[in-house]
Amino acid sequence: MPSPTMDSAQHDDVATRLQIVDAMIRVLHELPLHEVTPARVADEATMSVESMTVSFPSWDGLLLASIDRWNDQRTTPLMPIAADFGTIRFLRAIVMKNIEDPSLMRFLTATLNIAAAPKHPLAPMLHSRWRRFHGFVQQSLVQDIAAGREPHTMEPARGAEQLLATYEGLQLQSMVRPEMDLLESFDRAVTRLREGWSRAYVPPVWDLTRAS
Template sequence: MTDLATSTSRTVPVVPDARLGDSQRARLQVLEAAITMLRRYAFHEASYDLVASTAGVPVAEVKALFPTWESLLIGTLDLWHGRRTAPILPVAERHGAAAFLRALVQSNIEDPGLMRVLSATVNIAATPGHPMAPHLHEAWRHFHVTVMRQLAKDIEAGREPDTMQPARGAEQLIALYEGLQLQSMVRPGMNMLDAFDRAVTRMRDGWSKTYTPPVWDLDIT
């Protein structure tokens, strides 16, 4: 899971400071500090102490606002991802799902910190009983549904062929996006945008053909 639901923050509203109450302003200050901290440090190094020192406030104040580490992480990811995604959402309506994912790739290249953090949460999402897992599962499902619905609109608009099933297309497009993102993090010299463009072009060409179930005739004995 390397992306969240395409929505703005549910924890702290993205509104001008003048319209925030003291408590909301304090929470926003801490979340801003958490974003800065996660850009500087690896996910496994993150801590209340680092957030507090980055924000310039006592650790006790951070814990009073976010009593659990999970609540602080969720708030941080929601705010960070919401700000990253909001300006990109119009791309989907104007140019389609594939262009939307490409815009996310470009944004991740410009600010790789968020993608590193989201990739680190995969282990959390896959851990049974972890308090953050349900939130991450919901976020990923929302992301898949968002892409799927946009692909359905793309078919109606003639941007994509009707031989492509939106649910399957979303699986494939997201798999390509997430898989290449992961590769780019362990292959520093990789041209992520070029790799995405080439792979999407090949995939969309396949969408224009009627699907034929493969026959695997493998002799492994």
């Protein structure tokens, strides 16, 4: 049985890690990822870089812990929306949260460059998180079909792929074209998308002898 001293030490370690991660999140509210430094995070956490490194020996570990904590804080409270009102309403709620505070969206987008580097040690872990989110959306669409919220002509795997491409693509556009109305663009795009879902998919036949 663990000793009280060991339990106290483990609790202190968890508390210190949370202190550092929360400091990282506060800094990311102010700065883009490429401007964030260990010294800036340590200063925000009111500790030395050396002390911070004891809890997070690698910068990649701190990045991943920050993604998990920040993403969970935003997304977990919204999960019941998917079951009660459907996948699109769930993603729309996330879009609204991102409009209120775009810093998490900016951070996640910055990590795409890491995820796209096959040899980066953090890439597989980032891939697993994107795949897990895709899996949740796909399963949620399965439930939408069962509940009659979406048509049986929509294949959930393809629907999830299209819906996430719309959701993520529009958010990326909003960061480089901040004048766009992200919520209105999302509503318009998913309305058009659902119109397509209501019909059986017929693969296109391309005439390569014509330009269009």
